[in-house]
Amino acid sequence: MSIAKAFRKLVSCVLLDLDGTLLNTDGIVNDALKVYLVKYGKQWDGRGTQRIIGKTPYEAAAVIVEDYKLPITANELLSEINPILSDKWCNIKAQPGANRLINHLREHGVPMALASNSSKENIETKISCHPGWKESFSVIIGGNEVTCPKPSPEIYLEAAKRLKMDASSCLVIEDSMPGVTAGKAAGMEVVAVPTIPKQSHLFTSADEVINSLLDLQLEKWGLPAFEDWIEGTLPIEPWYIGGPVIKGFGRGSKVLGIPTANLSTESFSALELPSGVYFGWAGLANRGIYKMEPWLLHDFNEDFYGEDLRLVVVGYIRAEANFSSIESLVAKIHEDRKIAENALELPSYLKYRDDPYLNTSLQLNC
Numbered sequence: 001m002s003i004a005k006a007f008r009k010l011v012s013c014v015l016l017d018l019d020g021t022l023l024n025t026d027g028i029v030n031d032a033l034k035v036y037l038v039k040y041g042k043q044w045d046g047r048g049t050q051r052i053i054g055k056t057p058y059e060a061a062a063v064i065v066e067d068y069k070l071p072i073t074a075n076e077l078l079s080e081i082n083p084i085l086s087d088k089w090c091n092i093k094a095q096p097g098a099n100r101l102i103n104h105l106r107e108h109g110v111p112m113a114l115a116s117n118s119s120k121e122n123i124e125t126k127i128s129c130h131p132g133w134k135e136s137f138s139v140i141i142g143g144n145e146v147t148c149p150k151p152s153p154e155i156y157l158e159a160a161k162r163l164k165m166d167a168s169s170c171l172v173i174e175d176s177m178p179g180v181t182a183g184k185a186a187g188m189e190v191v192a193v194p195t196i197p198k199q200s201h202l203f204t205s206a207d208e209v210i211n212s213l214l215d216l217q218l219e220k221w222g223l224p225a226f227e228d229w230i231e232g233t234l235p236i237e238p239w240y241i242g243g244p245v246i247k248g249f250g251r252g253s254k255v256l257g258i259p260t261a262n263l264s265t266e267s268f269s270a271l272e273l274p275s276g277v278y279f280g281w282a283g284l285a286n287r288g289i290y291k292m293e294p295w296l297l298h299d300f301n302e303d304f305y306g307e308d309l310r311l312v313v314v315g316y317i318r319a320e321a322n323f324s325s326i327e328s329l330v331a332k333i334h335e336d337r338k339i340a341e342n343a344l345e346l347p348s349y350l351k352y353r354d355d356p357y358l359n360t361s362l363q364l365n366c
């Protein structure tokens with residue numbers, strides 16, 4: 001972190017983008033495009049996602065018409081795909097940490113605005129499916145209410161004006177480059193939470209880039225800190241996954257000297273949680289129930305490929321990080337292990353050891 005960025009400006013309100021930031025809209029849009037493009041003999045491969053993120057619906061439609069050489073106009077595409085999408089607006093899941101953020105800011109009386117390139121009508125429909133969201137925002141402003149959408153600063157300046165705040169008192173949280181550009185052009189502090197993983201390097205104009213809303217540290221901006229971290233861990237809604245143990249990439253045991261057990265990602269959505277280091281409890285048929293961090297916290301004498309492994313993931317430690325050496329990576333993994341081992345003794349995490357999903361017939365062996 002540069003010295004300049006270590007001394008951040010303090011803010012008193014938060015301006016939030018909607019699609020991709022608070023809602024996982026891309027999944028729904030991708031699914032709709034996959035079905036829709038078949039009509040024109042085309043196949044949506046997801047590569048265009050980067051080009052439409054943060055755009056207005058019309059701009060995104062124009063990009064798709066051009067990229068896929070469709071024999072229709074952007075407006076025609078919109079009128080055809082809108083009925084497909086509007087049926088699905090209520091299926092859009094909140095991004096991990098979105099409810100936590102909104103509730104926290106509301107409880108602490110921090111003014112919030114929602115500023116999206118979507119139309120006001122679409123915004124209202126999307127957030128109506130998430131209890132408590134609409135009432136939490138003092139201002140909701142759609143792309144159809146300003147002359148120029150993001151990346152123009154207009155929508156954020158208008159949001160600040162309606163909140164009766166100076167632009168310099170506003171923190172913007174955004175997932176796309178047009179949004180980050182808009183926030184910076186408005187003279188605001190901007191935290192980027194890129195929708196597409198591993199894109200942090202493209203967001204150099206943001207004041208901070210984080211992996212997910214779970215990593216947001218509001219106190220850095222003079223706002224009330226989250227109070228739900230316990231001994232270096234963040235409790236999450238339990239996530240149940242399982243399947244046969246498969247062979248991994250070999251790095252765990254061969255390079256790091258740390259044996260790993262891998263699950264196929266085919267049977268569950270990897271998007272349920274952002275990438276990062278989590279921990280919880282693991283049940284292995286015929287073997288027992290063990291603490292689990294990036295790997296099972298137990299030494300086994302032999303491989304167990306093909307055996308049924310069930311996990312209840314209950315807490316988060318940190319985002320993925322890059323390490324300058326294997327030694328520093330191994331040291332960090334052991335640090336993570338210590339945090340997870342200690343945390344799993346806390347009552348709020350320990351109770352999941354008895355979760356029936358882990359197989360009640362297993363002999364407890366912790």
Ligand SMILES: [Mg+2]
Binds near residue numbers: 018020021053174
């Ligand atoms: Mg967005």
